[in-house]
Amino acid sequence: MYNKILVAVDLSKDAQKIIDTAVRMAGNDAGKLTLVHVVEPVAAAYSMDIYAVNINELQQEAINMAEQRLEKIGKDMGISSDRVHTLLGAPASEIRSMASEIAADAIVMGSHGHSGWKILLGSTAIKVLHGATCDVLTVHVGSD
Ligand code: AMP
Secondary structure (H helix, E strand, C coil): CCCCEEEECCCCCCHHHHHHHHHHHCCCCHHHEEEEEEECCHHHHCCCCCCCCCHHHHHHHHHHHHHHHHHHHHHHHCCCHHHEEEEECCHHHHHHHHHHHCCCCEEEEECCCCCHHHHHCCCHHHHHHCCCCCEEEEECCCCC
8 A cells, every 4th residue: 555656647648557557556535646847948859840839828828728637637536736746847757856855655656648649759758767766566557
């Protein structure tokens, strides 16, 4: 049984399955969960020329949208808003830092996310695993 579980979600359709697994690991106590989603810096996410648009505005809009979606997920699951975090940065390192900050005893995340093929190059889960100081559980998602 785990007492403080950090659940990393990329807001894809599989988020619910990942959270449901975390709830079971917490003995059906959603109060033991903390949710995190990391928004990647816009300039890092796109290598094309985007100087024509206001990057700060675009970034803020991406953060706001992610915040709203994560808050709704948290609310639906009965997770209090102070345990729902939308961060900006590199997903794996932010997830690991958050886990240390809250002294999580487990991190739960999906085996695949938006970019399922990325597993070949090193998925977020693999990156989190390297250097994690607590248990990391990957929930099998996807059709394969
Ligand atoms: P991926 O590396 O895209 O295949 O994603 C694998 C899993 O890592 C997802 O199912 C999520 O649990 C987690 N993940 C990926 N990207 C993020 C992100 N930006 N914020 C939080 N968790 C993420």
